[in-house]
Amino acid sequence: MFKDSIVLFKNATVFIMEMKKSEIEQAPSKRTNKEAFRTYYELGKSVNLISEFMRKNGYNAQPIPAIGSNLNLSVMARDAGLGEFGKHGLIISKEFGPSVRIAAVLTDIENLPYYVSDEEAWIKNFCDSCNACVRKCPAKAIYEKPLLFEDGSESHIDCKKCALPFSKQYGCTVCIKECTFFKNNYDKVKNSYDKRKM
Secondary structure (H helix, E strand, O other), X not given: OOOOOOXXXXXXXXXXXXXXXXXXXXXXXXXXXXXXXXXHHHHHHHHHHHHHHHHHOOOOEEEEOOOOOOOOHHHHHHHOOOOEEOOOOOEEEOOOEOOEEEEEEEEOOOOOOOOOOOOOOHHHXXXXXXXXXXXXXXXXXXXXXEEEOOOOOEEEEOHHHHHHHHHHOOOOOHHHHHOHHHHOOHHHHHHHHHHHHO
16 A cells, blocks of 8 residues: 555555557557546446445445556455566566556455465566666666665656656557567567577
8 A cells, every 4th residue: 555545444455447559559648648537437437337246245445547546556456366477567467578567456354365376476576687668768767777765666767757758648558569578478488588598
């Protein structure tokens, strides 16, 4: 959670939705921005419907939309096993690469499955050798090495530098478009990386 935030329930189900590749390939553009907001809208509807379903079945639920949340949805998605952070600070999912938006439902359901795995740990090492997003960022806002804080958290981008193209270029999205995991299949990238390591 972000500082001084309040949530109603300690457990969550987390959801990702793919942004259409054909629209993200146009970044930065009005089409790309429209696609990002389509996924925000669809995920918002979905978590509201899921929350309503949970409440009808005797559980408490709080929908957390993909935009305007007091929670760090990227960390929640990683902890739920939906992907790992890339150098650009975005979740890279096995199915959709970095081209996703994230939402959640907080609930009092106690027996939700808990994800523990280091299956995607290789992504950080790959990103350290790739740096495509660092080179292609129009604002030079992505750190080659993330800033590490005392509490163990990391910052991958300079938000002030990112804000300018983000606000003036339809949400930018160049870091997603240029990511190797957007341009290539996840398994293909992993196989190529594994071969290089040998």
